Amino acid sequence: MVKKEFLVTPGEPVGVIAAQSIGEPGTQMVLRSFHYAGVASSIATSGLPRLVEIVDTRKKPATPFSYIYLKGKAAKDFDTAEQIVKKISEVRVSDVARRVLENFSTGTITIKLDEQKMNANELTPRGIASKIEKLMKTESAVSGNAIQIKTHTKKAKEIRMMAVHISKLTVNGIENAGRAVIKQDKKTEEFYIVTNNSSVGQILQVDGVDTSRVYTNDIFEMYRTFGVEAARNTIAKELDIVLREQGINVDKRHLYILADAMTFSGGIKNVGRRGLSGEKESIFARAAYEETVKHLINAAAFGEKDDMRGVTENVLIGKQILLGTGTVSLAIKKEDLAKISEKKAKK
Amino acid sequence: MAKKSINEKCYVYINGKILGYVKDGRAYSDEVRKARRSGLLSGEVNVSYVKRLNAVHINTDNGRIRKPYIIVENGKSKFTSELREKLAKKEIDFAYLLRHGIIEYLDAEEEENALVVFHENEIANDTTHLEVDMTSIFGFTLNASPFPEHNNAARHAMLSNFIKQAQGLYATNFNLRFDSRSYLLFYPQKPIVSTAVYQAANMPKHPSGQNFVVALTTYYGYNMADAVVLNKGAVDRGLGRSMFYKMYSDEERRYPGGQKDIFRIPPATAEGYLGEHAYSKLSEDGIIEPETIVDEGDVLIGKVAPPRFLEESISAGGLEEKIRDDSTTLKAGEKGIVDSVIFTESTGATKVVKVRIKSLRVPEKGDKFASRQGQKGVAAYIVPQEDMPFNEQGIVPDLLLNPHSVPNRLTFGHLLEEIAGKAGALSGKIIDGTAFAEKGSKRIEDYGKILEEHGFDKFGDEVLYDGITGRKFRAKIFNGVVYYNRLYHMVSNKLQVRSRGPVQILTHQPTEGKARQGGLRFGEMERDVLVGYGASLLLKERLLDQSDKASVLVCKSCGNIGYYDYIKRTVVCPICGGTSIAEVEISYAFKLLLDEIKSMHIFPALKMKE
Numbered sequence: 015m016v017k018k019e020f021l022v023t024p025g026e027p028v029g030v031i032a033a034q035s036i037g038e039p040g041t042q043m044v045l046r047s048f049h050y051a052g053v054a055s056s057i058a059t060s061g062l063p064r065l066v067e068i069v070d071t072r073k074k075p076a077t078p079f080s081y082i083y084l085k086g087k088a089a090k091d092f093d094t095a096e097q098i099v100k101k102i103s104e105v106r107v108s109d110v111a112r113r114v115l116e117n118f119s120t121g122t123i124t125i126k127l128d129e130q131k132m133n134a135n136e137l138t139p140r141g142i143a144s145k146i147e148k149l150m151k152t153e154s155a156v157s158g159n160a161i162q163i164k165t166h167t168k169k170a171k172e173i174r175m176m177a178v179h180i181s182k183l184t185v186n187g188i189e190n191a192g193r194a195v196i197k198q199d200k201k202t203e204e205f206y207i208v209t210n211n212s213s214v215g216q217i218l219q220v221d222g223v224d225t226s227r228v229y230t231n232d233i234f235e236m237y238r239t240f241g242v243e244a245a246r247n248t249i250a251k252e253l254d255i256v257l258r259e260q261g262i263n264v265d266k267r268h269l270y271i272l273a274d275a276m277t278f279s280g281g282i283k284n285v286g287r288r289g290l291s292g293e294k295e296s297i298f299a300r301a302a303y304e305e306t307v308k309h310l311i312n313a314a315a316f317g318e319k320d321d322m323r324g325v326t327e328n329v330l331i332g333k334q335i336l337l338g339t340g341t342v343s344l345a346i347k348k349e350d351l352a353k354i355s356e357k358k359a360k361k
Numbered sequence: 362m363a364k365k366s367i368n369e370k371c372y373v374y375i376n377g378k379i380l381g382y383v384k385d386g387r388a389y390s391d392e393v394r395k396a397r398r399s400g401l402l403s404g405e406v407n408v409s410y411v412k413r414l415n416a417v418h419i420n421t422d423n424g425r426i427r428k429p430y431i432i433v434e435n436g437k438s439k440f441t442s443e444l445r446e447k448l449a450k451k452e453i454d455f456a457y458l459l460r461h462g463i464i465e466y467l468d469a470e471e472e473e474n475a476l477v478v479f480h481e482n483e484i485a486n487d488t489t490h491l492e493v494d495m496t497s498i499f500g501f502t503l504n505a506s507p508f509p510e511h512n513n514a515a516r517h518a519m520l521s522n523f524i525k526q527a528q529g530l531y532a533t534n535f536n537l538r539f540d541s542r543s544y545l546l547f548y549p550q551k552p553i554v555s556t557a558v559y560q561a562a563n564m565p566k567h568p569s570g571q572n573f574v575v576a577l578t579t580y581y582g583y584n585m586a587d588a589v590v591l592n593k594g595a596v597d598r599g600l601g602r603s604m605f606y607k608m609y610s611d612e613e614r615r616y617p618g619g620q621k622d623i624f625r626i627p628p629a630t631a632e633g634y635l636g637e638h639a640y641s642k643l644s645e646d647g648i649i650e651p652e653t654i655v656d657e658g659d660v661l662i663g664k665v666a667p668p669r670f671l672e673e674s675i676s677a678g679g680l681e682e683k684i685r686d687d688s689t690t691l692k693a694g695e696k697g698i699v700d701s702v703i704f705t706e707s708t709g710a711t712k713v714v715k716v717r718i719k720s721l722r723v724p725e726k727g728d729k730f731a732s733r734q735g736q737k738g739v740a741a742y743i744v745p746q747e748d749m750p751f752n753e754q755g756i757v758p759d760l761l762l763n764p765h766s767v768p769n770r771l772t773f774g775h776l777l778e779e780i781a782g783k784a785g786a787l788s789g790k791i792i793d794g795t796a797f798a799e800k801g802s803k804r805i806e807d808y809g810k811i812l813e814e815h816g817f818d819k820f821g822d823e824v825l826y827d828g829i830t831g832r833k834f835r836a837k838i839f840n841g842v843v844y845y846n847r848l849y850h851m852v853s854n855k856l857q858v859r860s861r862g863p864v865q866i867l868t869h870q871p872t873e874g875k876a877r878q879g880g881l882r883f884g885e886m887e888r889d890v891l892v893g894y895g896a897s898l899l900l901k902e903r904l905l906d907q908s909d910k911a912s913v914l915v916c917k918s919c920g921n922i923g924y925y926d927y928i929k930r931t932v933v934c935p936i937c938g939g940t941s942i943a944e945v946e947i948s949y950a951f952k953l954l955l956d957e958i959k960s961m962h963i964f965p966a967l968k969m970k971e
Contacts, residue, residue, distance in 0.1 A: 025895060026895060027892055027893050027895055030889055030892050030893040031893050033889075034889065034890075034893055307961070310958060310961065310963060311961070311963070313963075314961075314963035314964075319968075325892055329888065329900070329904055330948065330950070330951055330954070331947045331948060331951045332901065332904060332905035332909075332910065332946065332947050332948035332951065333901070333947075334897045334898060334900075334901050335892065335897045335900060335901075336897075337892060337895055337897060338892075338894065338895015338896060338897050339895055339896060339897045339898055340895075340897030340898070341895075
């Protein structure tokens, strides 16, 4: 229940106010983008670059993170949490290999494994070999800490490409999950997992993961796995994080307006030429923004019609805008009103 | 290995051109230096060994910026105490020191090879040069202001600019000069707190400021945020008073085809005739007379010119040749007295007239003042003398500076100058404020002593009384004498208003800029503010009614812009020929946009709701 007094007045230009409320403090942000040195958590892009990233809806953030909360015993017990980390944390061949050698004359690739790294990840040479065999569909031979793989080709280029491919193979954990680290919430003392990648879909299937609280700062990943509503909330939340970090206090409702504007179509639209501004209904509003000639010519080619309902168009032609005091207009003329009452009287 | 052998050769360049190579560049450059010091080579030769390139650069060309240094050899300055004494007795001069290799000039490149110290006691084994004086780390403008070593560097940048903007006695032949604009301070004073550089540059002979009595106090909020309060009594007595001179000139130009301009009162038939009244102040020759009081719009130099295009004079056909009025008028918002008129000749042997207008500039609200400490302020209120604070001797400050102007900006020099100026004024002596000449604490002691001798508080604080209530201020007020400059930014030269005025031809929107009687732009962000507030009618007024409102006839059937046919006395649509046309009010900019769209071969049709 929302009390009527708290509702915004009809005709209030909430979008313009939101834009001003975010834009004005944003101008100060450029000058104040400071960095902490050495603190791991602050490696994430912040400040204006991150803000630009969000409103431009980049397909992948420059520094993706995902936060995986745990349920049941894992949330309270470090060892159980670590078991889950082992299932999630992505280990590639290059992570455990000391060297990857190609032999072009015999057409074999030899992977020399690092014993320490293997132990740390609880992996065996044989296990890795079988995984490679399965993924690459080749045969291999294990001797000690070395794996020899047959390539069935003598072409140097193919061998090199295969070696590169093999060293990128995921041998443990979830592909594209990134490196996972356990962290503890200072308040609730709850353990949770942070990964340095945004791939979240498969993580949901891991036992012990609290699926209702999985979160990533990658808006598109949230959109793919949880839908638009989640994407919208992520946009608002990420904007809030950026602004809060800079000590800027912007009301959340302004951010919600922006997030809503970006997602109301069911997909994610950016703010700019290829999104919100470029897809406006009015020809004049689009032409006034960017690529003026393109919009005018297309409008002419398709015989488009401008209804002149937006702000930009009406400012252009010099008409009263349909916002604020311009919202209201005469519904019935005085003479017409007299006619109606006459009709009523007849009945 | 081959590469290395090349590097072993140290190439020698003279003015960028290769001369040859030596084995040891460092030793070679030392040798050249020695030759220069002994007088074998000119003192204008500079040599440097560039370690990065393993090369010796010798420069003798012009345009290098060079600076003198005292030579230090074997850990000892060559400028000995005996030489110092001799110099003081004027037995020797600077040229002697240069000749005898005691002082030498280094350029930027050679400076890279030098290790310079400020003081003699800092000399180490590898020191090569000694700074002639500590003040040489500052430039001229900074050294001409007192106590720069007590101020923040950011203020240095500002004060260096302000000094250049100060009104004063800029030239002693100002009466003969016809500068396009000049400012002349009526009663320039030499500063009580002076510096060695200021004296050496003969600046006291043409100063550019006055010694103001300054109290560091607020005045009913009139000196908030870099505003200053002035004493009307002082202003009436000539404080900061100046004359503003502006020169207008014109030339009798010659055109191809034997035509030329003529200085004369234009006939009423001339194109662009301004009306009889505008020329009323001109004398017979068409030029204004000295001592005439002139106002905006008055013609100063009457001139007629041939028409701009040849066809015009031909098509006119009549006996009398068509002429154009090309007179020079006093610009909008200006007034004054004609100071001087000269006739002269240009290099192209054409007649030139120069008219100098003067106008009195008494300090008023909005004029800018600055001390020599980077403390600028705009006069916000000129208080009658009886309302100003005063001390028990009846001394009334000339200027009230807000105390908040000091702590954040770290202009301790300003405070120091106040006490120094006060001490100088009391003792009748010029105080030396040269940078690094004395320690700050020593200075405060010295000036405090003088103040106490004359019965003042040694820190410059005084009991002041409010001029309005007559009551004693609860706190003692710090005051003193500070040298202030009146800068040439004056409101009377900048003030501009517009209610109606000229519009641009293309867009029918108001013009921009003071010279064109323009308005202030109501820009995109200002528009957004009104949109955000929902003030749709105010927005329309700003952007349409007060700007480029246009009444346009639009065809109801085809949506094209029509016109009124005065012969047929009907409205017509040029496209469909229809006569059912509505008159709509739109911005001229939109009409222009429609025209431009049409020029792209796109037909924009306007559909109207009834």
